[in-house]
Amino acid sequence: MQTLLITGAAGIVGTALRPYLRQKYSLRLLDRQPINDLQDGETALVGDLTDPAFVEEAVKGSHAVLHLACAHGTGIAFVTTVEPNYHATLYLLEAAQRHGVKRFIFTSSHHVLGQYRTDAAATFDDMPAAADSYYALSKVFGEAACAAWTLRYKLPTFVIRIGNADATVSDARRLRLWTSARDLAQLVRIGLEHPDVRHEIVYGVSECPNALFCNARARDLGYAPQDNAAEHLAANFLPYEAMDPAHSGRDHVGGSYAGAALTSLLGSR
Numbered sequence: 001m002q003t004l005l006i007t008g009a010a011g012i013v014g015t016a017l018r019p020y021l022r023q024k025y026s027l028r029l030l031d032r033q034p035i036n037d038l039q040d041g042e043t044a045l046v047g048d049l050t051d052p053a054f055v056e057e058a059v060k061g062s063h064a065v066l067h068l069a070c071a072h073g074t075g076i077a078f079v080t081t082v083e084p085n086y087h088a089t090l091y092l093l094e095a096a097q098r099h100g101v102k103r104f105i106f107t108s109s110h111h112v113l114g115q116y117r118t119d120a121a122a123t124f125d126d127m128p129a130a131a132d133s134y135y136a137l138s139k140v141f142g143e144a145a146c147a148a149w150t151l152r153y154k155l156p157t158f159v160i161r162i163g164n165a166d167a168t169v170s171d172a173r174r175l176r177l178w179t180s181a182r183d184l185a186q187l188v189r190i191g192l193e194h195p196d197v198r199h200e201i202v203y204g205v206s207e208c209p210n211a212l213f214c215n216a217r218a219r220d221l222g223y224a225p226q227d228n229a230a231e232h233l234a235a236n237f238l239p240y241e242a243m244d245p246a247h248s249g250r251d252h253v254g255g256s257y258a259g260a261a262l263t264s265l266l267g268s269r
């Protein structure tokens with residue numbers, strides 16, 4: 001079985017994807033946090049991606065990398081993102097190239113388009129980046145780094161701009177960009193296995209009513225979502241009218257991220 005290195009494997013997305021991916025891959029689960037419920041075919045690597053020597057060892061022998069780990073948050077300061085989101089992504093790409101990794105999957109976010117109003121376009125797939133936070137800005141960097149490694153080193157890279165990956169849909173904005181774990185796993189498998197992947201940007205979304213992303217490239221590559229966001233509403237789902245117009249960010253792609261003040265470059269001073 002081929003080895004798939006998953007960074008940030010202890011988090012929400014990693015935990016949700018593991019059951020789908022371990023059927024096909026031997027999983028090397030990397031996180032700063034311990035993972036205590038290891039299953040057959042899974043090994044854990046506890047450490048920090050900001051340590052390049054640790055990254056080197058983690059990547060060695062991996063067939064592919066699924067890079068989930070990052071620092072995130074609405075009002076996160078730029079300085080907080082530098083080591084985990086910029087440096088660590090480059091450590092991984094450099095090690096991937098050195099060790100002959102076959103596929104590199106980078107989880108980006110709809111927040112790279114988060115600053116747009118939801119009525120600014122019919123779909124947002126091809127709009128220029130409009131990052132809504134220092135978190136999103138670091139994702140724009142990660143996407144660009146993936147493109148650079150594909151062109152420079154022929155490392156196939158697959159960027160998934162995830163919508164919302166919670167277990168259920170909490171409000172009207174997320175209804176337009178939600179994904180199930182099952183559909184996200186299908187996209188990851190396409191990124192790992194489709195022969196045409198060079199550098200791709202796709203959207204991690206299930207079928208969504210009034211979708212913000214039409215996801216044509218993913219569908220071209222064979223993506224056929226199995227789940228519909230409308231069938232997974234949370235018990236306390238907030239319809240549009242019930243969302244606070246001032247603070248919910250209901251009219252922006254990135255929700256409340258789009259309205260939050262950008263913390264000063266170096267954090268609070």
Ligand SMILES: NC(=O)c1ccc[n+]([C@@H]2O[C@H](COP(=O)([O-])OP(=O)(O)OC[C@H]3O[C@@H](n4cnc5c(N)ncnc54)[C@H](O)[C@@H]3O)[C@@H](O)[C@H]2O)c1
Nearest residue numbers: 008010011012013031032048049068069070109162164165
């Ligand atoms: N959950 C969503 O709805 C959503 C939406 C859009 C994009 N994404 C993207 O998907 C990815 C996973 O998101 P998530 O919701 O699982 O996040 P999460 O915060 O639940 O998990 C991230 C994990 O990464 C680990 N981590 C962070 N920095 C690390 C470092 N330097 N070294 C080692 N481990 C480190 C953390 O310990 C954590 O377990 C992220 O890249 C995120 O931007 C998620």
